[in-house]
Structure formats: structure tokens, C-alpha cells
Amino acid sequence: MILSKKNIFPFIFSAVVMLLIAGCIHDDFDEPPLSDIPVGTVLTISELRDIYENEPILFEDDYSVYATVTMDDKSGNIYRNAFIQDETGAINLRLQAPGAVYQGDSVRIYLKGTIMDSYMQMLQLDNVNVDRNIIKKANGKTVEPQLLSISDIGSQHQARLIKLEGVQFIASDAGEPFADSENLMNVNxxxxxxxxxxxxxxxxxxxxxxxxxxxxxxxxxxAILSQFRSDFQLYIRSLSEVDMNDPRCGDDDNGTDPGEAVTFIDEDFQSYPDYAVINQNGWMSYAEVGGRDWIVRTHQGNHYAQATAYNSSDPVNIMWMITPPIDLDAMSNPVFEFESAQAFYTHDGFSLHISGNFNGSDVTGATWEPLAARLAGEQDPSNTWIHSGYIDLSAYSGIVHISWRYEAEEPLGNTGSFRVDNVKLYEDN
Ligand SMILES: [Ca+2]
Structure with a gap:
């Protein structure tokens, strides 16, 4: 008789029904064994998954699967688990002990002694012993995520590394902790x-x-796609793979209103939420190269504008933050000032500019000349606000814009952060 699935606790090797796999796939002795562990019949992950027919399978013969580890348990987000993937599919490994198999490892899984079964509709290879069942061949391998939309996701994508674009946490789950670390509880x-x-x-x-x-x-x-009964669930491997800096659905920030030219600015960025793109009160951020914008970050209640290429997936990031139009003809002694700071200094990628012909949208079509100011740099301590000095704009006339430009090349390691706060324009009386 067959034990019902609910009686099989996934961690425990119990007296499951043993089903001998018929030798329906030809033996492959083309390459010599990499260790004393025999290779036997080589299966793709797709072939492995296809063997399953709603009853637990204990592998008793020599079978091997070659794959790359796409997620390990080092981050703590999963425990005694790993995910592997090849060109044909992916599967969840449940390990007898934590650790010892890492993301990027190229491995051969020797199936003898492992048990394949479905747990709450998630197909798993259970009872995997790192010494007996896993032969490492290489490390540092990368598996590209499969781009999917939420509505496309199905059981056929189980255990795969996937990428979703244009997504956001629902309002009640945005800005909330990912999980409950105090009580060590999972959170959805x-x-x-x-x-x-x-x-x-x-x-x-x-x-x-x-x-x-x-x-x-x-x-x-x-993230890795898992399934629990009829629910699909994502397991994030690292926050560096969560890249969410665009306006929420319906919040279109592209229709920047050029607005009235101003003669006064006092921008402390306190009205922006954390991670918001600079786009209010006639200000704008423009991503010239790469997907990064100037965004607001917060520290101990202070909100400020930040540009960084840290963890960027773009090889080059160039981003501009631009003031509203300033009407210098309506001012007699215009003075401009702000504070800047650097963090994780890597390079001088931060500069200040002024333009008299920026039309409010075509950033690279405008003429930007350098505007002298004291900017935070290598000589300054990290996370320390540096005053720009009092910048006299009386040599300029007409409608002008002032911009902060950030440029970084990730392959050169130039990913340090620059910050701006307390921008002021006023009449010096
Ligand atoms: Ca501030």
C-alpha cells in the first residue's frame, strides 16, 4: 500500500514505498567518473521531474543529474535547502544538513538514496546527503533569471530563478519589514x-x-519560485536583486511641469518618502545612462537626495538632478547654496552645472557649464555634510537651471554615493 502524502514529513527518511525506476533511459558511460561515486544514467532535471507520478520515489540505482546551484541557505532565508537548475528545469533539494553547497556551484547530484516527492504540491528531492549525493565540479557559475510576468507563472516554473519587472509591494506591505526577525517568524x-x-x-x-x-x-x-498548495511564493536570494526605484503604478512622473520660474528655493527633501525619485515642485531626476535615478534616502529622520551606482546592474550610470527654472532677471543679488556628502567613496563622479538653455526636458541637448562650489569628496569624512559655500549667481541672467550630475562605471568599481540636502536660493540683501 501507498502512504498518503500528508504522513511523510519532509525532513525524515521514513519507510516510504520504494519504487524501482525501470531502466527506460540508456546508460551513459561517455565520460569517466569524477570521483568514486558512479555516474550511472544521466538525467536532465526535466527528465527527473517527469519520472514523478504522485508517489514518493526512492532512488536505488545509479542516476546522476548535472546542474547549477541557484540558491543556498547562507542568507538564512531558506534552511537545509538548496535549489538547482539546468537548461531544462529546476528542482528543490532538501539537505540532511545545512550549508556545504553554495549558489554558483556546478554540481553532479547522484540520486541513489534520495527521495523525490511532492510536498504541498512542490516537487522536492529529499534526503540529500552532501557527501554521498553531491559532487562539486566548479563554482562561480551564474544562471540568468527567466523573465516572467505574474500572470504567466505556473507549476512548470517551480524552483526556477525568475525575474519580474514592473512590480511593487501592495500599499499595506510597502515600507514594512520583510520578516519578523525578533520572533524569527516567516512573513508573506x-x-x-x-x-x-x-x-x-x-x-x-x-x-x-x-x-x-x-x-x-x-x-x-x-527570486526563486516556490509553491505551497495552490500559492506561488518567491524566495529572495539577496536584496541586491530587489531593484525598485521607479514610480508606483499610476504615478506618472514623466509629465514634469516646467512650472513658473522661481526666485526662491528652500528644498530639504523632507516631503519625499524613502526611495522616492526626485520629481516634485519642478525638480527632476534624469537617468541619462542606466536605470538609476536620484532618489531620496533617509537617515535618523533626515531626508536627502542620493545618487549611487552601488549594486547597480548597469555597467555605466549617469544621472542628473535638476532644480526648477530660476528667474535670475527677477533677482538682483542671487545666492545659491546647498550641502553635499559622500559615502563609500570610490571616485570623483559628482559635479555641479548651470544651463541657460535647458528646455525642461532635453537634458543632454542643453549646454551645461561647470558651476564652482565646494563639493564633498575624497578628503572629507564619509556621511559628513559639507557646505557648498555661498555661490554668487549674479554673473548669469535669464532663466537658468542648476544640476548635480553623477557618473559611475561599475566595472571600475566606481559606485560610491553622493548626497545633496538643504538647497537654497535667495536674494542676498
Ligand atoms: Ca533634509
Whole structure:
């Protein structure tokens, strides 16, 4: 008789029904064994998954699967688990002990002694012993995520590394901790696309990013797809794969209103939420190269504008933050000042400019000349606000814009951060 699935606790090797796999696939002895562990019949992950027919399978013969590890348990988001993938599919490994197999490892899984079964509709290879069942061949391998939309996701994508674009945490789950690290509890946060399709992001209270807050903006997420009964769940590998800095669905920031030219500015960025793109009160951010914008970050209650290429997936990032139009003809002694700071200094990629012919939208078509100011740089301590000095604009006339430009090349390691706060324009009486 067959034990019902609910009686099989996934961690425990129990007296499951042993089904001998018929030798329906030809033996492959083309390459010599990499170790004393025999190779036997080589299966793709797709062939492995196809063997399963609703009953647990104990592998008793020599079978091997070659794959790349796409997620390990180092981040704490999963425990005694790993995910592997090849060109044909992916599967969840349940390990007898934590660790010892890492993301990027190229491995051969020797199936003898492992058990394949479905747990809450998630197909798993259980009882995997790192010494007996896993032969490492290489490390540092990368698997590209498969780009999917939430509405496309199905059981056929189980255990795969996927990427979703144009998604955001639903309003009640945005800006909330990923999980409950205090009570070490898993938390489900709901991700949605602009059509209202939703999927769960499940995070362990043991994850090293459990305390971090979910982004409030829209963007992309790379994660492993899991399934629990009829629910699909995403497991994030690293927060560096959560890149959400675009306006939320429906919040179009592209229609920047050039607005009235101003003769007074006092911008402290306190009205922006964390991670918001600079786009209010006639200000704008423009991503000239790469997808990064100037965004607001917060520290101890202070909100400020920040440009950084840290963890950027773009090889080059150039981004501009630009003031509203300034009407210098309506001012007699215009003075401009602000504060800047650097953090994780890597390079001098930060500069100040002024333009008399920027039309409010064509940033690279305008003529920007350098505007002298004291900018935070290598000589300054990190995270320390440096006053720009009092910048006399009386040599300029007409309608002008002032911009801060940030440029970084990730392959050169030039990813340090620059920040701006307390921007002021006023009449010096
Ligand atoms: Ca501020």
C-alpha cells in the first residue's frame, strides 16, 4: 500500500514505498567518473521531474543529474535547502544538513538514496546527503533569471530563478519589514503588477535581511519560485536583486511641469518618502545612462537626495538632478547654496552645472557649464555634510537651471554615493 502524502514529513527518511525506476533511459558511460561515486544514467532535471507520478520515489540505482546551484541557505532565508537548475528545469533539494553547497556551484547530484516527492504540491528531492549525493565540479557559475510576468507563472516554473519587472509591494506591505526577525517568524508580503496580479514574497525571520523594509516604489525582483498548495511564493536570494526605484503604478512622473520660474528655493527633501525619485515642485531626476535615478534616502529622520551606482546592474550610470527654472532677471543679488556628502567613496563622479538653455526636458541637448562650489569628496569624512559655500549667481541672467550630475562605471568599481540636502536660493540683501 501507498502512504498518503500528508504522513511523510519532509525532513525524515521514513519507510516510504520504494519504487524501482525501470531502466527506460540508456546508460551513459561517455565520460569517466569524477570521483568514486558512479555516474550511472544521466538525467536532465526535466527528465527527473517527469519520472514523478504522485508517489514518493526512492532512488536505488545509479542516476546522476548535472546542474547549477541557484540558491543556498547562507542568507538564512531558506534552511537545509538548496535549489538547482539546468537548461531544462529546476528542482528543490532538501539537505540532511545545512550549508556545504553554495549558489554558483556546478554540481553532479547522484540520486541513489534520495527521495523525490511532492510536498504541498512542490516537487522536492529529499534526503540529500552532501557527501554521498553531491559532487562539486566548479563554482562561480551564474544562471540568468527567466523573465516572467505574474500572470504567466505556473507549476512548470517551480524552483526556477525568475525575474519580474514592473512590480511593487501592495500599499499595506510597502515600507514594512520583510520578516519578523525578533520572533524569527516567516512573513508573506504581497507583490503586485500594474494589472493587479499578485504573488507572495515569503521571507524567513532568520534571513539576514529580515529587518530591512520592503521598497515603496516599483521595479524588478529576481527570486526563486516556490509553491505551497495552490500559492506561488518567491524566495529572495539577496536584496541586491530587489531593484525598485521607479514610480508606483499610476504615478506618472514623466509629465514634469516646467512650472513658473522661481526666485526662491528652500528644498530639504523632507516631503519625499524613502526611495522616492526626485520629481516634485519642478525638480527632476534624469537617468541619462542606466536605470538609476536620484532618489531620496533617509537617515535618523533626515531626508536627502542620493545618487549611487552601488549594486547597480548597469555597467555605466549617469544621472542628473535638476532644480526648477530660476528667474535670475527677477533677482538682483542671487545666492545659491546647498550641502553635499559622500559615502563609500570610490571616485570623483559628482559635479555641479548651470544651463541657460535647458528646455525642461532635453537634458543632454542643453549646454551645461561647470558651476564652482565646494563639493564633498575624497578628503572629507564619509556621511559628513559639507557646505557648498555661498555661490554668487549674479554673473548669469535669464532663466537658468542648476544640476548635480553623477557618473559611475561599475566595472571600475566606481559606485560610491553622493548626497545633496538643504538647497537654497535667495536674494542676498
Ligand atoms: Ca533634509
Amino acid at each position: 508580503r504581497m507583490l503586485e503588477d500594474c494589472d493587479g496580479n499578485q504573488i507572495i514574497v515569503r521571507t524567513s525571520g532568520y534571513a539576514n535581511f529580515a529587518d530591512e523594509l520592503t521598497p515603496e516604489l516599483n521595479g524588478s525582483v529576481i
